[in-house]
Amino acid sequence: MKALIIEDEYPAAERLTKMIQKTDSNIEVLAVLESIEAAKRWFSSHEAPDLIFSDIQLSDGLSFVIFDEIPINSPIIFTTSYDEYAIKAFKVKSIDYLLKPIKPQELSAAIEKYRALTGANARQDYGHKIQSLLDILPSAGRKYKNRFLVKQHEQFVPIHRHEIAYFFTANEMVCLICNDNRQFLIDYTLEELEKMLDPSHFFRLNRQFIAALSAVKKIHSYFNGKLKLDLHPEPLHEIVVSREKAPSFKEWIEG
Template identity: 40%
Template sequence: MKPVRILIIEDEPATARQLEYIIEKSESNATIIDVLDSVVDSVAFFNTNNDGVDLVFMDIELSDGNSFEIFESIEVKVPIIFVTAYNDFAIKAFKNNGIDYVLKPFLQEDIFIALKKFKDWFLVKNNEDIQMNNFQKMLQEMQTKNSYQETFLVYSKDKMLPIKTDDIHYFYSENEIVKAFMIDKKSFVIDYTLEKLETLLSPKSFYRANRQFIIQKKSILSISAYFNSRLIVKMAPEFAENLIISKAKATEFKNWVNQ
């Protein structure tokens, strides 16, 4: 059987590696020909390699803009499986060669199903009724999915481990490195900025306390008054530095805890 040439367009390194791993495990006939992270690089690729790829896994929010800008610059002739944390681009995705729309966080099964849809696409691509039926099913599936991240894939020595978001008590950033701290005091490097994590985490459970911390509500042991109307938050597991809530955020923070 002819190898399936797959291009990944994804600006989060951890997600790109996870996609590569799952695709290669799910489809022995697949070849990852490249991994790109920007609109500019993607347009350059399709300018010279439009016929050199069979399938694209594409994120929507890239490092330098929205991936739909790619379609405004050049005609893309291959099917796209969109992989994104946002569920409000489905119709636009379907109009731009989209054959599936996988919401993050995804499981191996999600990618396996998407690859199967790609194979079926060649059989039904000229049947608009079947395509529309599949699209309606896709929208129904998205409405039942949780739009917030439920797991993170992290590295531990030579292995990749999935950790549950609910088991992460806080995220801490130092020297542009973000770590997730667990209840057992273990920590793992996370390939996301705190700004990106804010879009992936449920605001009911997680709060951006300051420039260095995003904390989970259940990790809070106590809250104490501090100088100049600020607050000190004691965490579990305990952290070496004081976690201080500014005066400007103190009321908002207390309201969040009370929810």
């Protein structure tokens, strides 16, 4: 079986690839695509895979755009941190909808569902699947902050969660750093942000930094069990995770 992964967060893509191969070593992951534009380019020059694993919120928009604009007959397993797109997902050939962090048994069950549907050439009962999905989705999940309204000169600009690399504090001020290195002062403390941000995407590294998963590029062993991190964009200060926080940080990275 040939599979394709559409995922804009490298650690999440790497973890999913390993989980897929561990679940079934006969599955070949053809590529990992990190954006809508990358997916469009890939499909323009490749045959459709047997199965697609796709995140929904990508750096340049919702992945539904890909399937709206390109005729793709491959079944899709959506992987996301949010349950709000569940109904729409089943309108674009989705056979399952896995909430992050993905559990191995859930991934295995989704792959088995694919085999059952394709092996028997079964018709997909969308009404039944939607109801089944609604039964397993959390009825009341905590809502995390997905956008920040920041001031830029004399205007206010909305910054989406996917645009944020990290937050840091200096001289009692907190700065939001975007993936493209834009910087904005915001009126929240890091302690307040910790409660507002989705912990599957953001981690409090130390007293000065909260980073997005996508901003972590390299992890180095440091003395006394600490970790030193390379973030993008590169910060002005050295980023060190304490020995006490190191285990929970590694667990966060692994999902």
